[in-house]
Amino acid sequence: xxxxxxxxxxxxxxxxxxxxxxxxxxxxxxxxxxxxxxxxxxxxxxxxxxxxxxxxxxxxxxxxxxxxxxxxxxxxxxxxxxxxxxxxxxxxxxxxxxxxxxxxxxxxxxxxxxxxxxxxxxxxxxxxxxxxxxxxxxxxxxxxxxxxxxxxxxxxxxxxxxxxxxxxxxxxxxxxxxxxxxxxxxxxxxxxxxxxxxxxxxxxxxxxxxxxxxxxxxxxxxxxxxxxxxxxxxxxxxxxxxxxxxxxxxxxxxxxxxxxxxxxxxxxxxxx
Amino acid sequence: xxxxxxxxxxxxxxxxxxxxxxxxxxxxxxxxxxxxxxxxxxxxxxxxxxxxxxxxxxxxxxxxxxxxxxxxxxxxxxxxxxxxxxxxxxxxxxxxxxxxxxxxxxxxxxxxxxxxxxxxxxxxxxxxxxxxxxxxxxxxxxxxxxxxxxxxxxxxx
Numbered sequence: 022x023x024x025x026x027x028x029x030x031x032x033x034x035x036x037x038x039x040x041x042x043x044x045x046x047x048x049x050x051x052x053x054x055x056x057x058x059x060x061x062x063x064x065x066x067x068x069x070x071x072x073x074x075x076x077x078x079x080x081x082x083x084x085x086x087x088x089x090x091x092x093x094x095x096x097x098x099x100x101x102x103x104x105x106x107x108x109x110x111x112x113x114x115x116x117x118x119x120x121x122x123x124x125x126x127x128x129x130x131x132x133x134x135x136x137x138x139x140x141x142x143x144x145x146x147x148x149x150x151x152x153x154x155x156x157x158x159x160x161x162x163x164x165x166x167x168x169x170x171x172x173x174x175x176x177x178x179x180x181x182x183x184x185x186x187x188x189x190x191x192x193x194x195x196x197x198x199x200x201x202x203x204x205x206x207x208x209x210x211x212x213x214x215x216x217x218x219x220x221x222x223x224x225x226x227x228x229x230x231x232x233x234x235x236x237x238x239x240x241x242x243x244x245x246x247x248x249x250x251x252x253x254x255x256x257x258x259x260x261x262x263x264x265x266x267x268x269x270x271x272x273x274x275x276x277x278x279x280x281x282x283x284x285x286x287x288x289x290x291x292x293x
Numbered sequence: 294x295x296x297x298x299x300x301x302x303x304x305x306x307x308x309x310x311x312x313x314x315x316x317x318x319x320x321x322x323x324x325x326x327x328x329x330x331x332x333x334x335x336x337x338x339x340x341x342x343x344x345x346x347x348x349x350x351x352x353x354x355x356x357x358x359x360x361x362x363x364x365x366x367x368x369x370x371x372x373x374x375x376x377x378x379x380x381x382x383x384x385x386x387x388x389x390x391x392x393x394x395x396x397x398x399x400x401x402x403x404x405x406x407x408x409x410x411x412x413x414x415x416x417x418x419x420x421x422x423x424x425x426x427x428x429x430x431x432x433x434x435x436x437x438x439x440x441x442x443x444x445x446x447x448x449x450x
Binding site: 054 | 340342344345347348351362363364366367370371405409413
């Protein structure tokens with residue numbers, strides 16, 4: 022049959038390349054429909070696995086360049102900054118001693134000492150989705166560095182940012198922010214330690230729920246973790262109360278997390 | 294005349310598969326008219342067009358079979374490659390050769406599709422795909438080009 026001997030036959034290499042390209046396109050199509058256990062497609066996982074080392078490389082390279090510039094080029098004002106940091110350090114040491122005394126007097130020092138982590142790693146954010154800036158972010162530490170699911174994440178000021186969730190790749194991990202509407206944080210308000218549940222609203226404010234209507238809550242009260250959720254250590258500052266509305270049985274309390282006002286250039290991952 | 298006849302035949306085969314998928318969905322895996330087009334284009338149109346036809350018509354098969362997009366495209370591309378390479382050694386004047394070649398290539402293609410379904414999605418092997426579809430499609434294909442007149446119109450010789 023009809024094999025047309027006059028037609029120009031492509032070389033075996035070209036034929037093999039063309040066949041492989043077409044089959045590869047088909048495999049991409051198939052992998053975009055295979056859903057893995059982490060509810061993401063195989064294609065998504067493969068792309069994340071391929072792209073994360075590049076993301077980390079670019080982030081570290083820019084970090085090295087900007088760090089070098091800061092250290093060796095923009096040295097003016099370094100002495101003033103050092104003096105300022107020294108003063109802040111002294112003030113913080115005094116405050117720490119005062120707080121330790123208060124905890125000791127309250128009889129909770131041992132409890133806190135048992136729950137607050139002393140091991141941590143510094144991470145840097147790689148990517149924040151501009152469409153959902155209050156949902157999650159990607160950091161430059163992954164399972165290779167020992168990052169595991171549910172690890173607590175703080176900002177450089179030691180204020181709660183969120184926790185590590187899947188997907189965790191070798192070099193990156195996802196941090197779900199406390200402003201995300203998924204999940205919640207066991208929290209307490211003010212000196213009365215009114216316990217409740219803090220949930221995100223996908224905005225710069227969180228909602229604090231389950232506080233009875235007759236309990237006193239004032240604007241500006243500090244909110245911190247209670248440790249009741251067994252995910253976050255207790256007494257980590259979260260934010261301040263910015264709005265209180267009395268309801269029928271409970272109050273609607275809006276909390277502005279501290280981390281939304283500060284830079285997220287540096288993150289602290291607490292090891293359990 | 295030949296070109297017009299071929300065009301009408303290809304449209305009828307496509308329409309047939311569409312009608313089966315729409316009005317007799319239980320039979321959509323029992324016969325594959327689109328594979329007859331893939332087979333014909335693979336032996337008639339050369340390497341590149343044959344492979345592309347295998348891929349694109351495979352996507353159409355994926356759509357009609359209600360399965361996963363890409364699986365039949367993958368397997369039909371491989372079958373098209375196989376048919377294109379082997380067809381030069383086949384004597385298409387004998388209908389028995391046409392039947393065996395059609396049956397074997399479609400069986401191979403469906404076996405690849407089944408393995409992909411099993412590996413990627415955990416689907417079971419299908420008797421319809423591995424037994425009935427190659428048999429029925431090969432029979433229908435042989436009947437279509439069985440007569441000398443049809444062979445002449447389709448340039449199959």
